[in-house]
Amino acid sequence: MVSVVQTQVDLYENETHxxxxxxxxxxxxxxxxxxxxxxxxxxxxxxxxxVVKTEK
Known part of the structure; x- marks a missing residue:
């Protein structure tokens, strides 16, 4: 799930800055x-x- 969210964060950042x-x-x-x-x-x-990460 971390990689899915990170991919979407990267896409959103690239498209919206x-x-x-x-x-x-x-x-x-x-x-x-x-x-x-x-x-x-x-x-x-x-x-x-x-940056996407798990926090416990």
Whole structure:
């Protein structure tokens, strides 16, 4: 799941030049579904400085 979210963060950043991406951006712009967002959050996946990682 980390790699899926990172890929979408990279795509979104390349297309929008946004340097502060969060899950709300990705869902509202259709880069992730709400189901994917919930799965990522359930797995403690976070986006920090456009880098996706797990946080426990």
């Amino acid at each position: 946004n340097k502060s991406i969060n899950f709300s951006d990705l869902v509202s712009e259709k880069y992730l579904t709400e189901k994917q967002e919930k799965e990522a959050q359930a797995n403690h996946i976070v986006i920090s400085n456009n």
